[in-house]
Amino acid sequence: MSEDVPSSLRPPVSLALAKGGESVPAEGALPGGCMYEPKWDGFRLAIVAGADGVSLWSRQGRDLSRYFPELLEAAATQVPPGCVLDGEAVIWTGDRLDFDALQRRLVTSKGTLPAAAQEHPASFAAFDLLAVAGHDIRSTPLSERRKLLEQLAADWEPPLNLSPVTRDRAEALRWFEELHHAGLEGLVVKGAAQPYQGAVRQWIKVKRREVVDVVCGAVIGPINRPQYVVAGLPVDGRLRIVGRSVPLSAKASRELALYIRSPDGEHPWPAVITETMLNRFSKDKGPVALTLVEPIVVEISADTAWTGNSFRHAVRYLRPRPELATEDVQLPSR
Structure with a gap:
C-alpha cells in the first residue's frame, strides 16, 4: 500500500513566510546559522503527493494543478506518495525568468494549456520538504529537512529542480549581485x-533594489502635503502609470511639495483611476482620486520586479530631480 500524506498536511497547505530585511544577515544571525537561498520570481507552490495522486497548491490555498500539467506529470512520476514539497514555480524565457508568462497560465483556457506548456514550459525549484514517507517532518530542523530533500531530489530530472543553498555569506552576496540579471529578486535567509512554521514570517527576504528615474505625474493626497507618488514612464510612446510609492515620510512629503504644482494644460492621466492601475494584484477595485501635477522627474528605489509596463511592488521615493527633462526618462532595462 502506498504512503499517503499525513492528515496534518492535507491540502491546502499552510506555508511559511518571510519578512523583509534591508541587508543580508551575518552568518550567525539566525538559529543554527544562516542558510542563504535565491529568491525566485515565480509562484509559491506546494506539491502534495498523496496515495490518490498529486496536486499543486498556491500559498493562498488555491488548487493550481490544472494550470501546470508538466509539473503535475513530473511530480507524479518523480515524487513518491507521502511527500509534501515547498518551492516555486517559474518560467524561463531565454536566460531570464518570465513572470508575465507565468501569470498568463492562470487565464489560459483548458484547450490551449497544452500548447502554452509546450511553448513556455514551467519549472519547479524545491527548497523545503514538509513530509516524507507519510511523516510530518516540519518540527525537524531545516538543516535535516534539507538533507532529506537532497536525497529525494538526487534522481530528479527537469522540470523538477533543487533550489541551491549556501551557508557562505560571501557566496550569497555574489548571488545577490549577479543573479538579478536573470530576474531573481534577491535572497531568502x-x-x-528552525522548524517549519506555516503562516509565520520566520524567514528574512532581502530584495535587490535599483535606483531609477521616473516621472511623477500625480500624487495621492493634497498637493501641499502629498501622501504617495504616482509614477509614470514612457510605454508605447505615452506616459503611462506604472505604480506608486510607499507612503511618504513627513520630511519627504514637505520636500516634494516644494517642487510640484498643478498642471499647466491638458494632462495625459485622468483624475480618477482604479486601484488595479496602481497595483494589478490588488483585490480592491474601487476608485482612487489623483492629484494631477505638472510632470516632474523624481528618483526612486525599486526592486527588480519590473514587468515591462509596471512595477509589481510599491517603490520608494528618494528625491526630486527637477534638473532632468521628463522626455529623457527611459524604461528600466530588464
Whole structure:
C-alpha cells in the first residue's frame, strides 16, 4: 500500500513566510546559522503527493494543478506518495525568468494549456520538504529537512529542480549581485535550526533594489502635503502609470511639495483611476482620486520586479530631480 500524506498536511497547505530585511544577515544571525537561498520570481507552490495522486497548491490555498500539467506529470512520476514539497514555480524565457508568462497560465483556457506548456514550459525549484514517507517532518530542523530533500531530489530530472543553498555569506552576496540579471529578486535567509512554521514570517527576504528615474505625474493626497507618488514612464510612446510609492515620510512629503504644482494644460492621466492601475494584484477595485501635477522627474528605489509596463511592488521615493527633462526618462532595462 502506498504512503499517503499525513492528515496534518492535507491540502491546502499552510506555508511559511518571510519578512523583509534591508541587508543580508551575518552568518550567525539566525538559529543554527544562516542558510542563504535565491529568491525566485515565480509562484509559491506546494506539491502534495498523496496515495490518490498529486496536486499543486498556491500559498493562498488555491488548487493550481490544472494550470501546470508538466509539473503535475513530473511530480507524479518523480515524487513518491507521502511527500509534501515547498518551492516555486517559474518560467524561463531565454536566460531570464518570465513572470508575465507565468501569470498568463492562470487565464489560459483548458484547450490551449497544452500548447502554452509546450511553448513556455514551467519549472519547479524545491527548497523545503514538509513530509516524507507519510511523516510530518516540519518540527525537524531545516538543516535535516534539507538533507532529506537532497536525497529525494538526487534522481530528479527537469522540470523538477533543487533550489541551491549556501551557508557562505560571501557566496550569497555574489548571488545577490549577479543573479538579478536573470530576474531573481534577491535572497531568502533561513535559520538552519528552525522548524517549519506555516503562516509565520520566520524567514528574512532581502530584495535587490535599483535606483531609477521616473516621472511623477500625480500624487495621492493634497498637493501641499502629498501622501504617495504616482509614477509614470514612457510605454508605447505615452506616459503611462506604472505604480506608486510607499507612503511618504513627513520630511519627504514637505520636500516634494516644494517642487510640484498643478498642471499647466491638458494632462495625459485622468483624475480618477482604479486601484488595479496602481497595483494589478490588488483585490480592491474601487476608485482612487489623483492629484494631477505638472510632470516632474523624481528618483526612486525599486526592486527588480519590473514587468515591462509596471512595477509589481510599491517603490520608494528618494528625491526630486527637477534638473532632468521628463522626455529623457527611459524604461528600466530588464
